[in-house]
Amino acid sequence: xxxxAIVSAGQSVFTRSCGESIRELAFEAFKEALEGLxxxxxxxxxxxxxxxxxxxxxxxxxxxxxxxxxxxxKPSFYVETVCSSSSTGLRVAWSLVKSGLHKMVAVIGFQxxxxxxxxxxxxxxxxxxxxxxxxxxxxxxxxxYAMYAQAHMDKYGTxxxxxxxxxxxNSHYGATNPKATYRKELxxxxxxxxxxxxxxxxKFDCCANADGSSCIIVARGDVAKGITDKPIWIVxxxxxxxxxxMAGRELxxxxxxxxxxxRQAYKMARLKPQDIDVAEVHDCFTVSEILAxxxxxxxxxxxxVGLIEDKETYADGTIPVNVDGGLLSKGHPxxxxxxxxxxxxxxxxxxxxxxxxxxxxxxxxxxNIGGIGQYGNVTILRR
Amino acid sequence: MGFENFGTVSFTAEAKVADFITYLExxxxxxxxxxxxxxxxxxxxxxxxxxLSGEVEWFEVKGKGKLATYTIVNYxxxxxxxxxxxxxxxxxxxxxxxxxxxxxxxxxxxxxKAGMSLVxxxxxxxxxxxxxxxxxx
Numbered sequence: 001x002x003x004x005a006i007v008s009a010g011q012s013v014f015t016r017s018c019g020e021s022i023r024e025l026a027f028e029a030f031k032e033a034l035e036g037l038x039x040x041x042x043x044x045x046x047x048x049x050x051x052x053x054x055x056x057x058x059x060x061x062x063x064x065x066x067x068x069x070x071x072x073x074k075p076s077f078y079v080e081t082v083c084s085s086s087s088t089g090l091r092v093a094w095s096l097v098k099s100g101l102h103k104m105v106a107v108i109g110f111q112x113x114x115x116x117x118x119x120x121x122x123x124x125x126x127x128x129x130x131x132x133x134x135x136x137x138x139x140x141x142x143x144x145y146a147m148y149a150q151a152h153m154d155k156y157g158t159x160x161x162x163x164x165x166x167x168x169x170n171s172h173y174g175a176t177n178p179k180a181t182y183r184k185e186l187x188x189x190x191x192x193x194x195x196x197x198x199x200x201x202x203k204f205d206c207c208a209n210a211d212g213s214s215c216i217i218v219a220r221g222d223v224a225k226g227i228t229d230k231p232i233w234i235v236x237x238x239x240x241x242x243x244x245x246m247a248g249r250e251l252x253x254x255x256x257x258x259x260x261x262x263r264q265a266y267k268m269a270r271l272k273p274q275d276i277d278v279a280e281v282h283d284c285f286t287v288s289e290i291l292a293x294x295x296x297x298x299x300x301x302x303x304x305v306g307l308i309e310d311k312e313t314y315a316d317g318t319i320p321v322n323v324d325g326g327l328l329s330k331g332h333p334x335x336x337x338x339x340x341x342x343x344x345x346x347x348x349x350x351x352x353x354x355x356x357x358x359x360x361x362x363x364x365x366x367x368n369i370g371g372i373g374q375y376g377n378v379t380i381l382r383r
Numbered sequence: 384m385g386f387e388n389f390g391t392v393s394f395t396a397e398a399k400v401a402d403f404i405t406y407l408e409x410x411x412x413x414x415x416x417x418x419x420x421x422x423x424x425x426x427x428x429x430x431x432x433x434x435l436s437g438e439v440e441w442f443e444v445k446g447k448g449k450l451a452t453y454t455i456v457n458y459x460x461x462x463x464x465x466x467x468x469x470x471x472x473x474x475x476x477x478x479x480x481x482x483x484x485x486x487x488x489x490x491x492x493x494x495x496k497a498g499m500s501l502v503x504x505x506x507x508x509x510x511x512x513x514x515x516x517x518x519x520x
Contacts, residue, residue, distance in 0.1 A: 122460035132398060133426040134483050136390020137514070138456060138463040143471050146454035154452070154497040199455040246473055246483045247425060252452050 004097045005224035005231035006381065007104075008033045009343035011214040014181045014331040017114040018211035022056055023068035026110045029215035029339070030069050033106075037217075037227055041069060044217070045102035047076040048092055050085035050109040051335030054124050055116060065108060080335075082128050083284065084370035085109060086214055087239075087338035087377035093218040094234050103223050107216040109340075111333035113209040121209050128371050130245045142206055142285065144246060144372030146198040149287035151252035153200065156302035160200055163286040164191035165308045167204050170283060170322050173315070174329020177355045179340075181210045181331030205286040210331025214339025216346075230350045236269030236365075236380030238262055242373050249373075253302070257376030258295035258369060265365070265378040266297075273297035276319060276380075277361040278348045280341035282369040283326040289313075292367050293321070296378070315356040323348075323356040338368040342379065349383040384408075388512045392462040399429035402441065404513070407505045412515045414480055415439040425480045447520040448476035450499045455492060474501045474517050487518045 010032025012018070018025055026049075034041075047069070049062040058064055066076035081088045086109030093105040113121055125141045152158045171186040186204055194203035224231040238261035243249060250256065266272060273296055281292035293304035298319050307313050313321035324330065324344040327337060345364035347353045366379040384404055385396035406413045416423045417431035417439050425444065430437050451473040459467035470486040482503055486495065500520035507513055 117461070119459075119461040119464065122458070123462060126460045126463075127394060130426065131394040132386055132389075136386075136393050137471060137483060137485055138391055138459055138466055138469055139471060139483065140456070140458075140460055142458075143454050143456050146456075147452040147471065147473060150454060151452040151497070195457070196455070197458050199457075201454075245426060247481045249473075249481070252473070 003221035004094050004234050005219060005221055006216055006234065006342070006346055007219050007224045007227045007231060008037055008217040009215070009339070009346040011179055011336065011340045011343050012212050013179050014210045014212035014333055014340070016181060016208065016210060016331070018112065022058060022061060022110055022112050023065055025112060025211060025213045026065045026108055027069065029213035029336070030108065033215040033217050039227060041071055043104055044071055044074065044106050045104050046074055046096060047071045047106045047108060048079050048089040049076060050079050050089040050107065051111050052080060052082045052085060055121070056112050071106070081370040081375040083282070083332065083334050084338050084368040084375045084377045085335045087366065087368035087379060088375070090216060090218065090338070090342060090379060091237055091239055091377070094237060097218055097220050104217065104219040107218060107339060108213065109336040109338060110213040111335045112211045113333060114211050118209065133247070134245055139246065140198070141372055142201055143198045145285045145287055146201045147246065148252055148291060149200050149285070152287065152290065155253050158290065158305050160192060161188065162305040162308060163205055163290065164188050166283065166286040166289045167191045167328055169308065169314060170326040170328040173323045173355050174325025177325045177329060180325045180329045181208055182329045201285055201287070207284050207327040207332040210333045212331065212333030212336040212340070214336040214343060216339050216342055230383065232346045232349050233382045234379065235382045236265035236271065236378070238264030238268070238378040240264070240376045242376070244374055246372065254291055254295050255369060255373040255376060257373055258292065258367060258378065261376035261378040262296050265380050269380040271363065271380060275363055276365045277363050278323065278345065278358040279319065279321045279365040279367065280324070280344050281321055281367040283322055283328050284332055286328065288369070289322065289326065296365065296367055315358055320358045323358065324353070325355065338366070338377065341366045341368055345381050349381060390512065390514050391466055400427045403427055406441065407513055407515065410505050412444045412503050412505060413441045414444050416442055423478050423480060425482060444476055444480055444482070444503055446477050448474040448501045448503065450495070450497055450501055451475050451481065452497065453486060453495060470495070472517055474503060476503070485516050487516050490519060
């Protein structure tokens with residue numbers, strides 16, 4: 001069967017408030033993805049629209065966005081795994097192309113979170129937990145990850161300063177990313193002195209709600225080669241789930257869904273963690289990046305903090321991670337985030353990254369998590 | 384009666400496991416067990432997907448558990464603003480049962496330690512709503 005490649009990847013500027021409609025927001029990423037390519041909307045055989053519902057009022061956004069981007073009458077449908085929706089979209093696109101059903105598929109992620117107040121957005125995210133048994137206690141996404149952080153601290157001696165160092169790194173790179181919501185370098189003191197949101201996580205340990213969109217164009221290998229000199233091959237895909245409830249979690253110092261997704265992706269790609277040249281991981285909170293180091297095998301369980309202490313995840317380290325600023329700098333427009341991570345790795349592997357280019361990067365990894373570790377997605381790309 | 388008065392904000396009322404609330408009103412926190420497979424469920428389930436039985440039985444979560452992890456939530460989402468700060472915790476109990484609930488306000492934040500002994504019990508709020516919470520065990 002044919003190989004499957006990414007021919008292009010685009011994203012909008014991520015911002016606290018975009019001041020436009022979701023269809024116009026989606027267009028921005030679509031425009032960046034298609035610009036410079038010798039294809040038209042008619043060449044796209046299907047579109048997969050990815051977001052988390054209830055942030056804006058539009059029901060069934062796939063039809064709306066398909067019409068606005070002039071992809072109608074081609075098939076279009078909606079895919080959702082909360083914060084990892086567009087990685088799931090990529091997985092579905094790969095299957096559609098690999099199966100022979102379509103030659104070219106667009107994966108479009110979007111979220112306009114600014115339609116809601118911060119507290120209302122937190123309530124929506126809280127309902128991304130079990131609404132009978134756990135949401136009524138006031139469980140939120142930050143609170144769930146905070147419980148993982150506390151467990152990691154209690155078991156391994158991880159400190160608030162270790163967590164803050166992740167933000168120091170990511171703010172350093174985010175400062176140079178023109179697509180990022182936050183483009184300001186933060187000091188260790190700025191982070192450690194920020195208010196506690198949900199212990200032990202402080203304001204600057206948390207990513208921000210944002211508006212944004214992303215678009216990935218996926219094609220059959222021979223078609224991709226006809227469109228671009230630099231196809232980026234999808235060589236590893238992993239996806240797994242963990243329980244919706246926190247009560248069902250067997251592990252509190254790592255995300256089992258990420259560990260399993262990583263195992264699958266490495267196996268499919270016939271690669272090991274040491275083979276990865278550059279990674280984008282789901283740093284919705286600082287602790288999430290530490291957990292990712294360990295869940296992806298970049299460090300042993302409990303030893304993830306060593307990577308940030310030794311600056312090994314900086315652009316010139318042994319395993320550069322989130323050198324575009326990560327979710328912590330870019331902001332986290334839920335449905336668009338996975339596509340933005342993929343776009344960064346595509347640019348890295350093409351040697352076209354403007355924030356910080358990892359020299360000679362050939363193999364890249366995307367780790368994108370939905371909810372409080374409910375949905376794990378790991379994708380490995382190769383130039 | 385269903386889940387309409389459960390927790391600070393309830394988002395749905397009807398469930399086959401609504402007897403949980405009847406037991407909770409009597410001061411009991413219950414789990415379910417499939418008599419055929421012997422698997423225990425918390426949160427309680429009305430159905431057993433392993434053997435497809437709908438004949439689960441109720442049993443009370445008793446005894447001392449221990450604190451697995453926790454967080455002090457200072458920023459409450461809409462509907463929970465007046466509760467903050469509140470402490471969410473995971474407690475581990477006998478038979479592999481793990482429960483998410485709030486820590487009782489009787490426990491001072493400085494006294495919270497991983498592994499501390501807990502019991503789970505029903506709590507009636509002044510506004511008539513009902514939940515369960517962890518107390519020192």
